[in-house]
Amino acid sequence: MNEWTLTELDLEYISLGAAILGTGGGGDVYSGKLRAWQQMRAGRRIRIISPDALQDDDLVISVGGIGAPTVGFEKFERGDECYRAMRAIEKAVGKNAVALMTDEIGGGNAIEPMIAAALADLPVVDVDGMGRAFPELQMNTFFIYGMLPSPCALCDEKGNTIVYTEAVSPLWMERLARASTIAMGCTAGMALPPITGKQIKAWGVKYTISQSWRLGEAVIRARAEKRDSVAAILKHEHGKLLFRGKVVDVKRWTTGGFARGKLEIDGFSDFQRRSLQIEFQNENLIASVDGIVVATAPDLICIVDSETGRPISTEETRYGLRIAVLGLPATPLFRTTEALAVVGPRAFGYDLDYQPLGDYVMPEPKVKP
């Protein structure tokens, strides 16, 4: 089986690309990158394998951080939360995992499984369940298309471990894990139910680690060559420039375990005298220009610095930032009726139909089977 062993520079690219795909959330990528570098410098390896290399009955465990990014930004992990959660699932099912993965490529959750995998000396699969980040557990292709809702495991930095041995639905799994996460201090490491190689090949959003790497590399190259880095993102992701402007108002509250809020942006250059509003729940969900909706979940609404293309998370956004707002097409796995019931605008309480924003192009893998 081919493996791609990451260098520190690879992680730099991946974390930049993943932060853009995070649509404002997915966890802090900067502290994740530092912790992954620390693993490398301790002599541990982060190895990526292709989903196409998995055997049908291989057991894979998806791990990541859960909680409010506003808290995760300040309260750091002990470092082994996801690793312990993975071991708890192995113990619950009585079988060892052959690899780890993330269900959420966006933001710091692109990196979390790499840290756990370095500790376990297991590879990470070049796949995820969103192609972006989303605030709630049930919002990934695995749960949408049939992964069992349990067992899941949750670990905190104090040493507490919870195993949800039976959950009646992914939504109940979300409710129970969210309540525990809040009790643990609003951030925790989580492992999702075991999934097989066959299921990953059927339901996974493929090659998204490769996608993050290429996206991050494209931005850094554009900057080095003094080209427009926002244009580089749009070209790489087949996206659309929704707006350019200055942040004039941010309302943000951490409630129910989530970072929720609204942004107001006044337009400049081509968007002068127009106004953009974004609503978010950990991630950006809805963008409207002068009251007209221009993009909604599950399509990606990404905010980046208008000069450098640096992704700006919901917890960093503040008055005066000059930003570009980009709309990137979601995976077709999120555009079915089945999936839109879980990740479409109505799932977030908006009385809107989803209008797809351009065509999705499958990323090119960096590692072959």
Added chain:
Amino acid sequence: MNEWTLTELDLEYISLGAAILGTGGGGDVYSGKLRAWQQMRAGRRIRIISPDALQDDDLVISVGGIGAPTVGFEKFERGDECYRAMRAIEKAVGKNAVALMTDEIGGGNAIEPMIAAALADLPVVDVDGMGRAFPELQMNTFFIYGMLPSPCALCDEKGNTIVYTEAVSPLWMERLARASTIAMGCTAGMALPPITGKQIKAWGVKYTISQSWRLGEAVIRARAEKRDSVAAILKHEHGKLLFRGKVVDVKRWTTGGFARGKLEIDGFSDFQRRSLQIEFQNENLIASVDGIVVATAPDLICIVDSETGRPISTEETRYGLRIAVLGLPATPLFRTTEALAVVGPRAFGYDLDYQPLGDYVMPEPKVKP
């Protein structure tokens, strides 16, 4: 090994006695009794054994309801919550229980293990960890004297099961279980960590099922013989009459998963022109007459109907009830410095020293080893 197989009348006595020992909480005993009768009428047996009959390495599991009595009073169980929680612990430790028990003899939690035991065809041990009821998990002799804080299991009526495989302390176990209970709808069935026969013999509050039976029987006999049933309780429990009066004010709020509140009682007969105040968190914690504290946890502050001796729970108390307030001595296991740190007035936020209320007399067992 001797066994005492309960009749429907035995359950009538036990539930009355347990409700008095519940000090206002411990779960609704009436619906518990009906559900236990249902088990008997379905041909299942409720068998009681002596703690002295246990082998040192026997595994016993303590089960009971957790939540706010104000909710449990209206939202009934599916019926197998505690049974499923017990099985989850057996699975987590890879060993079968030889018996069940309650950690809380007061209120409905005297009955919960009997229902689970009937379903599992296991006996219930004539012991508990309080000799009363208390609102929080860590407040029992087993946790105080050294039972491990995990694994615990929690099950709801929807079919969700959570196993807390590692908790760093009994207090963290309480916090995590409480948060999950609230998410489950404020009531759930719980199994505590496995405990051995040796530990039960060292740390258990002994013969409290027998005590409940004898107490309930004494009240019913006094009523039948037209004697003072309040006096019958005081005599049986070596207690003290703290007050007689009419409830003139009840403040109650269900918050943080608990039923909290205050009662005001205006005195009559010997207590005329005096006023009693009681503060509660699920259970009655502090009683003061005209501003002078007359009883505190861990001693039992029991409210009963002043004529019939019928126990009145915190969720039933209302304006106009004519009541007697009784102070009963707590087990010596709760009167050590170690225990008072967990169940004394300061543990509930009151800046008071504990003043013991009379001497505890060990109950006489109804079943010999």
